[in-house]
Amino acid sequence: MSYLDISTWEQTFQELMEQEKPWAKWSLKLDGTILPGHTAPGWKQYQQTAFGRFWCSLCHRSWSSAQVKILCHMYREPGKSQGQVLMRVFAQRCQKCSWSQFEKPEFSTESIKRILQNLIQYILWRYYGHDFRKMPMIREVPLNGPHDTNNCEACTLGSCTKGSLKQTAKPSTFPTKICCSSPQMDNVLFEEPVGNPDPFFWFIIICLVVFALIFSPNSIKP
Ligand SMILES: [Zn+2]
Numbered sequence: 544m545s546y547l548d549i550s551t552w553e554q555t556f557q558e559l560m561e562q563e564k565p566w567a568k569w570s571l572k573l574d575g576t577i578l579p580g581h582t583a584p585g586w587k588q589y590q591q592t593a594f595g596r597f598w599c600s601l602c603h604r605s606w607s608s609a610q611v612k613i614l615c616h617m618y619r620e621p622g623k624s625q626g627q628v629l630m631r632v633f634a635q636r637c638q639k640c641s642w643s644q645f646e647k648p649e650f651s652t653e654s655i656k657r658i659l660q661n662l663i664q665y666i667l668w669r670y671y672g673h674d675f676r677k678m679p680m681i682r683e684v685p686l687n688g689p690h691d692t693n694n695c696e697a698c699t700l701g702s703c704t705k706g707s708l709k710q711t712a713k714p715s716t717f718p719t720k721i722c723c724s725s726p727q728m729d730n731v732l733f734e735e736p737v738g739n740p741d742p743f744f745w746f747i748i749i750c751l752v753v754f755a756l757i758f759s760p761n762s763i764k765p
């Protein structure tokens with residue numbers, strides 16, 4: 544599934560949109576010039592992080608990354624149920640080749656669908672008043688590890704450091720969907736997931752304190 548194969552993206556986008564808003568007319572186009580935080584007047588921005596695979600055109604090695612940044616700028620015609628989305632997928636460079644160019648990623652069909660589902664959920668929330676909490680975003684499995692900032696296009700544009708690419712709206716639940724598990728991830732560019740402290744961690748701490756109070760020698764009465 545190629546990054547440049549916009550027809551696949553466009554077709555999937557239209558199919559998913561048809562299920563939600565059959566009368567709406569939205570278009571999806573690739574645009575390699577849009578920049579994070581630089582929307583035209585009246586446009587909205589939505590960013591997400593996905594799992595993609597890259598190939599170096601010099602040494603032909605491949606690597607996977609869970610930190611592929613996808614930027615969308617969108618606009619809805621005032622008073623109409625039609626709009627347009629511009630999408631930019633940020634590239635990465637090979638770590639091994641000193642003169643490597645930025646390579647565009649490829650995505651699995653499942654990943655493309657997930658990315659577009661999240662995008663459409665955002666459109667429905669932003670422009671049609673849908674409740675985001677009822678349509679939880681599907682995130683890739685969070686993975687730990689260093690992110691190769693020198694070879695990440697989004698990082699070179701100053702928009703990919705930890706926590707800088709925030710989702711505009713966060714639903715209350717994030718069901719994690721494991722996909723795209725690659726048997727050969729020889730150069731995985733991962734970043735620590737951004738998030739709040741695990742509530743389970745605090746639950747354990749509170750339980751320990753309660754148990755300590757209950758079973759401490761002072762509390763045992765004859
Ligand atoms: Zn290379």
Ligand SMILES: [Zn+2]
Nearest residue numbers: 695697698703
């Ligand atoms: Zn980056």
